[in-house]
Amino acid sequence: MNNYDAIVIGAGHNGLTNAAYLAKAGLKVVLLEKNDYIGGASCTQEFHDGWKYSSYSYVCSMMRQAIHRDLDLARHGLLIVPYLGTVNFGDTDERFFSYHDEEAAHLELKRHSPRDADAMHRFQADLTRYAHLIRKTLMRTPPDPTSFRPRDIRELLFLAKQFWAMGEKEIYEYVRFFTISAAEFLDDYFETDLVKAAMASAGIIGTALGVYSPGSSYILLHHVMGDVDGSIGAWGLPRGGMGAISDSLAGALQQHGGELRTSAGVQKVLVKNRKAVGVVLENGDEIRARIVVSNLDAKRTFTRIMDKNDLPEGIYEKASNFKIRGSSGKVNIALSGMPKFTGLPDNRYINQGGLTFTGSLETMERAYDCWKHGRFSDNPFNEAVIPSAWDPTVAPPGQHWMSNFVQYCPPELDTGQWTPEDRDAFGQAVIDKIARYSPGFKDLIVHVDVRTPFDMQEEIGLTEGNIFQGELTIDQLLFNRPFPGYAQYRMPVRNLYMCGSSTHPGGGVSSVCGANAAREILMDLRRTNTVPEDDFYDE
Amino acid sequence: MNMNTTDPYAGERLKLSPFYPRQEVLNIRNAWAAWNGYKFAECYYDAEYEYFCVRNTCATYDICPMQKYEIEGPDAEAMLNRMVTRDVTKIKLNRVAYCVWCTDDGRMIDDGTIFKLGNDKFMLTCGSPCNAWLEKSAFGYDSVSVTDVTEALAALSLQGPTSCAALKNMGLDGIDTAKPFDIMRFPFHGDTLMVSRTGFTGDLGYELWIPSALALELWDELYAAGEDYGIQPFGEAATNMTRLEAAFIMPGMEFNEALKTAHFKHDQTPFELNLGWLVDFDKPHFNGRSALLQEKLRGPTYTLAKLDIEGNKPAEGSYIYKNKRCTQEIGYVTSAMWSPAVKANIALAMIKTEHVDGELWAEIYYEKELRHYSRVAQCTRKQKPFWIPERARATPPPDY
Numbered sequence: 001m002n003n004y005d006a007i008v009i010g011a012g013h014n015g016l017t018n019a020a021y022l023a024k025a026g027l028k029v030v031l032l033e034k035n036d037y038i039g040g041a042s043c044t045q046e047f048h049d050g051w052k053y054s055s056y057s058y059v060c061s062m063m064r065q066a067i068h069r070d071l072d073l074a075r076h077g078l079l080i081v082p083y084l085g086t087v088n089f090g091d092t093d094e095r096f097f098s099y100h101d102e103e104a105a106h107l108e109l110k111r112h113s114p115r116d117a118d119a120m121h122r123f124q125a126d127l128t129r130y131a132h133l134i135r136k137t138l139m140r141t142p143p144d145p146t147s148f149r150p151r152d153i154r155e156l157l158f159l160a161k162q163f164w165a166m167g168e169k170e171i172y173e174y175v176r177f178f179t180i181s182a183a184e185f186l187d188d189y190f191e192t193d194l195v196k197a198a199m200a201s202a203g204i205i206g207t208a209l210g211v212y213s214p215g216s217s218y219i220l221l222h223h224v225m226g227d228v229d230g231s232i233g234a235w236g237l238p239r240g241g242m243g244a245i246s247d248s249l250a251g252a253l254q255q256h257g258g259e260l261r262t263s264a265g266v267q268k269v270l271v272k273n274r275k276a277v278g279v280v281l282e283n284g285d286e287i288r289a290r291i292v293v294s295n296l297d298a299k300r301t302f303t304r305i306m307d308k309n310d311l312p313e314g315i316y317e318k319a320s321n322f323k324i325r326g327s328s329g330k331v332n333i334a335l336s337g338m339p340k341f342t343g344l345p346d347n348r349y350i351n352q353g354g355l356t357f358t359g360s361l362e363t364m365e366r367a368y369d370c371w372k373h374g375r376f377s378d379n380p381f382n383e384a385v386i387p388s389a390w391d392p393t394v395a396p397p398g399q400h401w402m403s404n405f406v407q408y409c410p411p412e413l414d415t416g417q418w419t420p421e422d423r424d425a426f427g428q429a430v431i432d433k434i435a436r437y438s439p440g441f442k443d444l445i446v447h448v449d450v451r452t453p454f455d456m457q458e459e460i461g462l463t464e465g466n467i468f469q470g471e472l473t474i475d476q477l478l479f480n481r482p483f484p485g486y487a488q489y490r491m492p493v494r495n496l497y498m499c500g501s502s503t504h505p506g507g508g509v510s511s512v513c514g515a516n517a518a519r520e521i522l523m524d525l526r527r528t529n530t531v532p533e534d535d536f537y538d539e
Numbered sequence: 540m541n542m543n544t545t546d547p548y549a550g551e552r553l554k555l556s557p558f559y560p561r562q563e564v565l566n567i568r569n570a571w572a573a574w575n576g577y578k579f580a581e582c583y584y585d586a587e588y589e590y591f592c593v594r595n596t597c598a599t600y601d602i603c604p605m606q607k608y609e610i611e612g613p614d615a616e617a618m619l620n621r622m623v624t625r626d627v628t629k630i631k632l633n634r635v636a637y638c639v640w641c642t643d644d645g646r647m648i649d650d651g652t653i654f655k656l657g658n659d660k661f662m663l664t665c666g667s668p669c670n671a672w673l674e675k676s677a678f679g680y681d682s683v684s685v686t687d688v689t690e691a692l693a694a695l696s697l698q699g700p701t702s703c704a705a706l707k708n709m710g711l712d713g714i715d716t717a718k719p720f721d722i723m724r725f726p727f728h729g730d731t732l733m734v735s736r737t738g739f740t741g742d743l744g745y746e747l748w749i750p751s752a753l754a755l756e757l758w759d760e761l762y763a764a765g766e767d768y769g770i771q772p773f774g775e776a777a778t779n780m781t782r783l784e785a786a787f788i789m790p791g792m793e794f795n796e797a798l799k800t801a802h803f804k805h806d807q808t809p810f811e812l813n814l815g816w817l818v819d820f821d822k823p824h825f826n827g828r829s830a831l832l833q834e835k836l837r838g839p840t841y842t843l844a845k846l847d848i849e850g851n852k853p854a855e856g857s858y859i860y861k862n863k864r865c866t867q868e869i870g871y872v873t874s875a876m877w878s879p880a881v882k883a884n885i886a887l888a889m890i891k892t893e894h895v896d897g898e899l900w901a902e903i904y905y906e907k908e909l910r911h912y913s914r915v916a917q918c919t920r921k922q923k924p925f926w927i928p929e930r931a932r933a934t935p936p937p938d939y
Contacts, residue, residue: 065851069882079880081591100585101568229587229879230851239595349584390769392596392701392939397708398767535851 004028004289006521007279009266009305010461010500012040015295016249017514018499018521020071022293023258024530025522030287031258032279034265037243038250040295040460041467042509044243048447050396053332054242055451056460057467058385058403059083061226061235062510063245064139066535076251078244080236082228083390086354087344088198089437091363095343096194097350112192119189123199129170130177131225131232133162134505138512139534141520142479142487142504178474181209182216183361197358201383204407206467206507208325210368211361215473222472222506235354237385240393245509269294269496271310276496279305291495291521295514296461297469298322298482298502301491312492318483322502323476326453326465327371329409331430334447335400338389339438352389357382357433367408374414378429381407399446406430411453411464418454426450468507469500478504489517490524497521553578556603557693557754561762565772572775575668575689577604580774587879589773590780593740594880594926596769596939597699599761600739600778602746603754606651606668607688610661614680619653619661622676624809624831626822630655633722635735639809639817640672645830646797646806648672649790650814652737654722662688666790672798676826693754696737697761698744698781700930701768704938706734706745709764714745715935728753739778741785743930768939783874784881784926786845788812793843793873793887810839811889841870841889845925846899846918848884851877854901854916859888863915865902869894872901881925886918895920 008019011033019031037043041056060080068078084100096112099105109117143155163171177185182203186196200211203220210216228234238244250260265282269292278288294301302311302319344351358364358381367377383405388395395401406426413422427450435441453465462469470476479487482502489497499517501507519531546552554577556562562580570581579601582589592598610619620627623638630636632655639650651665663673673685697705706714710725717723717736725732730750738744749757762770782789790796793812800806808831809818818831848854859870870890878885890899899918904911930936 065882074880074882079594081595082587084585084588100588229877349588390595392769397704 004030004287005525006030006291006293007032007287007289008293008295008499009279010034010040010295011038011246011250011260011262012295012460012500013042013246013249013509013511014500014514015040015293016246016253017067017071017511018293018295018518019258019260020249020253020256021515021518021530022521023253023256024071025518025527027525027527029253029258030289031253031260032264032266032281032287033260033262034282034461035459036263038260038262039243039246041456041462042242042246044241044394047449048334050399051334051401051447052241052394053401053449054387054403055332055449056330056456057242057509058330058387058405059235060238060242060245060509061228061233062508062512063226064510064512064515064534065227065229066139066532067511067515069535070532071249071252073245073248073252076248076255077240078248079239080228081239081390082231082234082236083353083385085350086198086356087341087351088194089341089343089355089357089359090194090197091359093343094194096198098198098354099350109195112195113190116190116192116195123189126173127221127224128232129166130174130221133166133174134221134225135534135536136162137478138505138510139516141489141516142481144485144488145479146485177221178218179214180217181212181214182220183211185217185220193360194358197361197364198356200361200364201356201358201381204364204368204381205383205405206328207471208327208371208408208466209471209473210365212365213368218474218477219472222508226508226510237387237390239391241387241391242509249511266305269306269310271307271493274310275494290525291497293497293499293517293521294491295498295500297324297463297466297500298498299324299463299470300461301498301502306493310493315483315492322482323471323473324463324466324469325471326411326456326462327408328465328467329376329406329426329453330451331404331406331427332449332451333402333404333431333445334395335402335444336446337398337444338386338400339402339434339441339444341438343437348389352386355384355386357384357437371408371410374410374412376409376426376429378432380409380430380433382430382433384434404430404434409453411457418452423450423452423455426452469502470506472506477506481506489520556601557751558601558603558695558758560755561758562601562772570774574604574775575606579604580772582774582776583772586774586776586780589771589777590879592769592771593699593742593773593777593781595700596771597697597702597705597765598771598773598777600696600698600773602694602696603689603751605689605694606665607692607694608663608669608673609686609688610663610673610683611659611686612683613659614683615659615661618677618680618683619663620822621825622673623653624818624825624827626819627653627661628822632658635720635722635737637817639814641809641827641831642797643827643830644797645808645827645834646800647794647809647812648797650788654735656722667796691751692748693751693757694746694748695757695761696739696744696746697765698738698740698742700743700928700937701765701939702744703936705761705765705768705770708768709760717745718934719932728756732757739785739787740781741787741924741926741931742781742928743933743936779874780876780878781926783876783885783887784878784924786887786924788843788887789874793889804840807841808834808839810834811841812843839892842892842895843873844870844888844890844895844899845921845923846872846886846888846901847921847925848875848886848901848903848918849916850903850914851884852903852905852914852916853877853884854886854903854918857886857901857903859890859918860900860902861894861898863900863917865900865915869899878925883925884916885925888918
């Protein structure tokens with residue numbers, strides 16, 4: 001039996017980050033991973049010779065630069081390459097191009113609507129203002145609004161100050177913004193449906209909400225508040241796939257003397273005298289430590305690896321009711337060449353970046369309707385990227401792979417659990433939709449890999465396949481995440497912490513949850529803090 | 540050259556590179572600058588995008604405007620050895636060496652590369668024209684000829700992790716055996732394509748040298764071969780980013796060419812620029828020797844330092860201070876940027892040598908929405924270049 005200062009459960013990117021910071025502070029840390037590979041949803045997998053898929057998570061924007069810099073992830077092999085330009089495919093032959101260049105982007109909007117072209121400036125200014133505010137809260141522990149501890153009061157004052165700095169009118173707008181739907185928010189600015197659909201897509205990604213559902217407006221912000229090298233809203237592709245992020249974090253962990261064990265699933269967290277004291281592995285081995293950190297989602301942590309009797313009253317119920325509905329599937333397709341799409345110029349800067357099959361707001365809402373009824377849509381919303389057009393390391397030269405993030409896709413079907421036939425049918429629906437815009441597409445297909453929400457739950461442990469480890473609605477954000485009273489990474493059992501996306505500030509490959517949790521742990525253990533402050537582009 | 544007599548402004552227009560017909564199509568931003576009289580791309584699509592092509596795939600940089608001189612004859616080696624500070628006799632056949640040359644006072648005129656093409660044949664390349672200085676340097680050597688081949692010889696730099704794979708795909712068999720600073724030759728349309736494993740980006744890369752008449756053929760074959768390797772042209776802006784990450788010096792930034800310097804000691808010595816390793820006192824007499832020997836014994840007044848600066852606002856044009864209160868000024872930043880690859884706020888700065896290993900603070904000014912702000916940031920001196928990937932030195936290099 002080994003003794004450690006800390007056990008971290010789950011080598012997803014947040015677990016890796018958390019363990020790296022604890023190790024950096026000099027703690028004896030072991031990171032346990034049930035799979036034989038690390039990264040959780042941030043992984044690179046080779047299923048077909050020479051093709052390396054980012055099987056789950058596929059693009060990166062929220063990774064905090066302060067952490068990237070502080071853990072020297074560049075030296076551990078991480079290079080995030082921003083990709084430029086997006087095409088939005090309408091229901092028929094309408095296309096909307098988001099050009100990288102400001103002038104070109106303006107002219108393109110003007111082609112759709114001069115009014116929308118002008119409104120875009122106001123839209124971006126407003127969104128930037130909202131993003132600046134929320135970005136300031138990312139690498140800070142949310143204050144407990146009911147506590148009178150000096151630190152909580154200080155943090156509440158900090159929040160209040162940020163709010164007041166926006167001006168009175170904006171405070172009303174901001175509160176409204178948090179509660180309305182993406183479609184309503186966009187109605188304030190734009191008239192063109194395809195333009196609204198393009199913008200609204202960020203409001204539904206990863207969420208079991210539709211573009212008309214209250215709360216989807218915030219999700220939109222969550223997806224544009226990241227940055228690549230200070231360019232807010234930009235997205236990048238890690239060279240070598242999303243696994244490069246996890247590998248570089250593992251490099252940092254090992255550099256600081258941390259231990260990483262794969263194929264070491266945790267069966268149970270050991271609790272003695274209401275304190276977490278270690279874990280029992282699936283193979284029966286026991287490991288003891290001063291503290292235990294769970295990178296699993298809140299529901300999985302409290303209902304799967306904890307004994308109900310070890311928990312204070314009500315926690316098990318809170319965890320069972322935690323809103324964590326899966327809504328998306330992933331279809332990874334290896335291609336023998338670059339697909340050609342109808343209605344697109346032969347401009348490689350624009351037609352090899354993001355390819356978003358939005359259709360109209362109506363189409364997106366109808367796809368959501370299918371989800372409510374336990375079905376996948378035969379006309380789904382699909383956010384596609386062709387990473388191999390940017391990254392020479394993920395497919396053989398001249399060949400490509402296409403990442404398709406598809407909504408909506410339910411964790412369980414109206415007919416019952418997913419069967420292999422259902423999974424194939426889901427993949428086929430996505431391929432059929434792409435082929436409607438790319439006549440020769442099917443001839444290029446070399447290999448297809450389909451992931452349903454159920455697969456995500458079974459393989460990488462995301463309950464119901466929810467990519468955010470819990471929905472990003474206001475009832476589960478900030479000091480409410482995961483549950484009111486437990487938003488400061490400390491859990492209802494002493495010496496037990498959480499560091500995953502179920503905690504503030506939520507989902508996305510940001511490393512922030514892991515870093516914030518490490519800061520709190522080090523404070524409790526009276527160790528010198530090793531977690532950096534956020535590094536803003538002087539917003 | 541634009542010699543259209545109906546154009547009243549013909550005499551004022553810039554010269555066009557032999558690659559211009561292709562560049563014109565690809566420069567969709569119309570972002571043109573100038574270099575030695577040539578119309579020269581600042582960027583083609585987006586400077587940062589082009590920068591990432593150099594770090595992630597491969598990209599080409601037009602070095603036609605760079606000055607190229609063929610120096611030939613039994614006295615060629617002796618003449619060059621008299622001119623530059625490095626020992627030219629040590630350069631092996633089909634190898635390239637980085638060199639600097641100085642005035643009698645040991646002030647740096649320019650830097651460049653010497654290619655040893657034959658026992659009596661060299662090529663010197665440099666950023667600024669130096670016909671006059673070469674003529675002076677050849678004084679007293681009877682058997683040497685200097686020919687400016689800048690216009691006759693087109694050159695294209697191919698840089699980035701997939702550059703070797705792209706060249707292999709172009710049919711340059713054996714290019715992967717070229718070590719850094721090696722020269723190889725390949726038959727090309729009845730002529731010879733010379734390839735050197737050199738560059739100005741600190742990454743894996745090659746420079747391709749071809750008679751100007753075959754420039755477009757080279758471009759087309761390279762771009763056809765490079766298509767699946769992410770080939771993209773890059774301009775001055777991306778070059779400046781990559782060379783700064785590699786901590787390479789740039790004329791007009793880190794040093795002011797001595798022959799163009801009016802103010803006393805506003806030019807630099809190689810020692811100030813960390814290029815003491817290029818000055819060989821063991822070889823026969825060379826220009827600036829005694830002044831440089833004195834400089835070496837005394838130590839340089841300034842020292843070029845590589846800085847990692849806290850925060851992320853580039854310290855462009857900043858003064859460097861010895862203290863946080865910014866009361867004791869000890870130097871100035873010559874180049875600065877946020878490095879997307881290294882994820883650091885990097886800079887090169889000239890700092891008074893006596894203070895270079897002490898505390899360093901930069902006063903950084905920046906603007907947002909027309910308002911000006913400043914911040915004082917601590918600087919850490921780095922000994923190694925900011926960007927030094929293993930692939931840049933590996934032989935054979937990896938395919939990506």
